[in-house]
Amino acid sequence: MKRRKTPQRMCVGCQEISPKRQLIRIVRSPQGELSLDLSGKKSGRGAYLCRNQECFHTAVKAKRLQKALKCEISSELLAILAGELDLLEEDKEERTIDKT
Numbered sequence: 001m002k003r004r005k006t007p008q009r010m011c012v013g014c015q016e017i018s019p020k021r022q023l024i025r026i027v028r029s030p031q032g033e034l035s036l037d038l039s040g041k042k043s044g045r046g047a048y049l050c051r052n053q054e055c056f057h058t059a060v061k062a063k064r065l066q067k068a069l070k071c072e073i074s075s076e077l078l079a080i081l082a083g084e085l086d087l088l089e090e091d092k093e094e095r096t097i098d099k100t
C-alpha cells in the first residue's frame with residue numbers, strides 16, 4: 001500500500017477537521033438508504049462525523065447531517081444510527097458513568 005497524505009474531513013457535528021480515518025462516515029446509498037460506512041468505501045453521498053453521540057446529535061439538530069446527505073432522516077432511522085454509533089463507542093473505550 002502506498003502511503004499518502006492523510007485525507008482530512010470535517011465533522012458535520014462539531015465542524016472540526018480530523019483525519020478521515022478517525023471519523024465515521026454516514027452514507028446514503030443510491031437507493032436512499034442510510035447506514036454507517038465503516039469501510040469508507042460504500043458508494044453514495046457521505047457525511048463525516050466524530051465517533052461520538054454528541055457530534056451526531058449536534059449535526060442532526062443543526063440539520064447539517066440532513067444537508068450533507070441531502071435528505072430528511074426519520075426519527076426511527078436516527079435511533080438506529082445512534083444505536084450503531086453507540087456500539088462503536090463502546091468498542092473504542094470503556095464507558096464511563098459520570099452521573100452523580
Ligand SMILES: [Zn+2]
Nearest residue numbers: 011014050055
Ligand atoms: Zn465532531
